[in-house]
Amino acid sequence: MRIIVTGGAGFIGSAVIRKIVKDTDWIVHNIDKLTYAGNLLSLGEAQDSERVFFSRLDICDKTGTERVFRDFRPHAVMHLAAESHVDRSIDDPGEFISTNIVGTYTLLEVARSYWGELDAKGKKSFKFHHISTDEVFGSLGHQGYFTEETRYQPNSPYAASKAGSDHLVRAWNKTYGLPIVITNCSNNYGPYQYPEKLIPLMIQKAISGDALPVYGAGDNVRDWLYVEDHAAALLLALQKGKTGEVYNIGGNSEKTNIEVVKTLCLELDKLSPSKGGVSYSAQISYVEDRPGHDKRYAIDCTKIKHELGWIPKETFNSGIVKTIKWYLDNEEWCRQAMVNYQGQRLGTSGS
Ligand code: NAD
Ligand code: DAU
Numbered sequence: 001m002r003i004i005v006t007g008g009a010g011f012i013g014s015a016v017i018r019k020i021v022k023d024t025d026w027i028v029h030n031i032d033k034l035t036y037a038g039n040l041l042s043l044g045e046a047q048d049s050e051r052v053f054f055s056r057l058d059i060c061d062k063t064g065t066e067r068v069f070r071d072f073r074p075h076a077v078m079h080l081a082a083e084s085h086v087d088r089s090i091d092d093p094g095e096f097i098s099t100n101i102v103g104t105y106t107l108l109e110v111a112r113s114y115w116g117e118l119d120a121k122g123k124k125s126f127k128f129h130h131i132s133t134d135e136v137f138g139s140l141g142h143q144g145y146f147t148e149e150t151r152y153q154p155n156s157p158y159a160a161s162k163a164g165s166d167h168l169v170r171a172w173n174k175t176y177g178l179p180i181v182i183t184n185c186s187n188n189y190g191p192y193q194y195p196e197k198l199i200p201l202m203i204q205k206a207i208s209g210d211a212l213p214v215y216g217a218g219d220n221v222r223d224w225l226y227v228e229d230h231a232a233a234l235l236l237a238l239q240k241g242k243t244g245e246v247y248n249i250g251g252n253s254e255k256t257n258i259e260v261v262k263t264l265c266l267e268l269d270k271l272s273p274s275k276g277g278v279s280y281s282a283q284i285s286y287v288e289d290r291p292g293h294d295k296r297y298a299i300d301c302t303k304i305k306h307e308l309g310w311i312p313k314e315t316f317n318s319g320i321v322k323t324i325k326w327y328l329d330n331e332e333w334c335r336q337a338m339v340n341y342q343g344q345r346l347g348t349s350g351s
Contacts, residue, residue, distance in 0.1 A: 001026045003238075004074045006059055006107065007081030009038035011193045012131070014046075015231040016078060021046040023235075029053045029072045031065065032081060033099075036340040041333055042192040059103035062110060069114040076127040076238060077111055079104065082162070085196050086135070087347025089158035090291055100161035101168070104130070108172045115178055128180045129238045130169040134223070134250065134297050135159035136184060145300035146184075148246045155292045173244050181241040183234060186250040186299045190227035190319065191326040195337055196346065198222075198257065199320075202264050203327045204334060205343060206280040207272060212265075213345060216289035218258030221296040225251030226319035229312035236308045247308070250299025253316045258284075263316075267324050290347055 003020065007013040008030030020026050032038050034056055040047055053072070057064045059081050081103065083089065083096045108128070115126050137146045138153030152167075154160040166182055173180040189199045202212050233249045241247060255263075265280035274280060304310045314322070327334060 001075045002029070002072060003027070004029050004031060004068065004072065004077045006031045006077070006079045007038070008032050008054075009034055009040050009042055010080060010084070011037075011042070011190075012188055012227055012230060013080040014042035014044075014192055015190070015227045016080065016234055017043055017052060018046045019228070019231045019235060021049045021051060025051075027051045027053075029055065029068060029074065031055050031057050031059065031068060033058045035083075037084065037194045039192075039333070039336060041336065059107050060098060062106050065107060065110045066113075069110055075122075075125065076129065077107070078129045078131065078234065078238060079107060080131045083158070085194075085346070086156045086158045087196070087290065089156055089161070090347040091349045093157035093161075096157055096161040100158075101164045104165035104168055108168060108178070112172060112176050112178050124179075126179050127238060127243070128169065128172075128178055129234070129241075130166065130180060130182045131234060132166050132182055132184045133159070133162050134184050134186045134248065134299055135294065136163040136166055139294035140296040140298055142296070145298045146248060147300045148248055148303055155294055179243040181237055181243065182246045183237050183241075184246065184248050185230055185233075186223035186225055186297055188225055188227045188230050190323050191330070192333070193227070194341075195334060195343070196341055198260065199264065199323065200327060201343060202261055203268070203324060204338070206265065206268055206283060207328075209274075210283065210343065211285040212261055212280075212283045213285055213287040214258055214261055215287060216293060218261070218286065219256050220293055221254050221256050221298065222260075223250045223298045224253045224255060224260070224316055224319075225249065225312065226314035226322075229314055232313075233304060233310045236310050237304065240308045247304040248299050248301050249304055249310075250301045251312060251316070252299075252301070254296075254298050255316065263320060264324065267321055271321075271324055272328055287345070288348060
């Protein structure tokens, strides 16, 4: 099978390609613009595989994208390329509209035209898999879960741009018959996550002796999933997911932000004690809240578990230890990432 993966130099896309190379005989063409968030080092050994090709390309570039489809002749597309950080979307929404909405539209048009020229068998087996987020559903109160039927209510520019892309993908299926599947996932964590996101940012700041900036009261809740469990769910949804269907993916692992940060500090105290012997938790500092900060996300992932047989392998405790060890052992990757961003506060310009 030949697969186009967009955003394959990013956090989740690289985990998908590493898994494809390890567990299948598929051939991959990675389309990635290599923004500040993309790094080919994140592919690890898969970067050198003869089954992995790469084009540095913006998904808004229709001609370039058409060329890759024409030359590579994919059986499926896994679309992960996106601007992905909520705080950056508050400061500067333009790139989010461009990549997440216009880029997805461009890719859909290229895929539709390519798909339209396949023979009947190729048409039937083709799949456009759109990788999306639970943030499209907005915010939960203390009770309840996001299901595949939850009403869309995006609150940040990032979430709105992803909601827009989900609607486009759905429409290309309903109107043109393009075979699609959409997955909406909760917060991922694990190796190779860009250190602007909560968990890797806190690890970097802790070991650098900086304050650990917890937004608001630290009582917002996220549902954490280890990235390799997400990658496994994505490969399953691509292969076994029903055309036109949506699947929610989540970790069943709700934590308040302050719980996450305190857990990180305790584990770091064991794995890499601070020089003065003081717990990293002494560095915790409550700061001004994120504008429009969603209170709680929690996923009901019954559908993907029952219909496709997906079972996550990691618990939060096992995954977080692996993650901390990875960041402690991969200083060079972190150094390269921090060339573009030094940990300053982002996303306050909405208040
Ligand atoms: P990321 O920011 O780590 O990586 C995004 C990748 O896309 C980068 O390699 C970047 O270079 C590339 N890219 C950005 N703009 C591009 C463009 N115009 N053309 C081509 N490539 C471009 O993101 P991630 O965390 O790996 O997220 C991947 C996808 O999964 C996104 O669609 C995101 O919305 C979704 N998602 C993420 C999470 C999460 O917790 N990180 C959870 C659910 C869904
Ligand atoms: O739910 C899925 C989404 O999860 C994905 O679609 C996004 O791409 C991904 O970035 C993530 O969005 P969040 O906004 O939830 O992730 P972030 O790591 O930015 O923040 C997690 C929580 O931690 C959130 O409640 C804000 C808080 N936070 C974040 C940072 C960066 C802090 O308290 N301090 C911080 O410095």
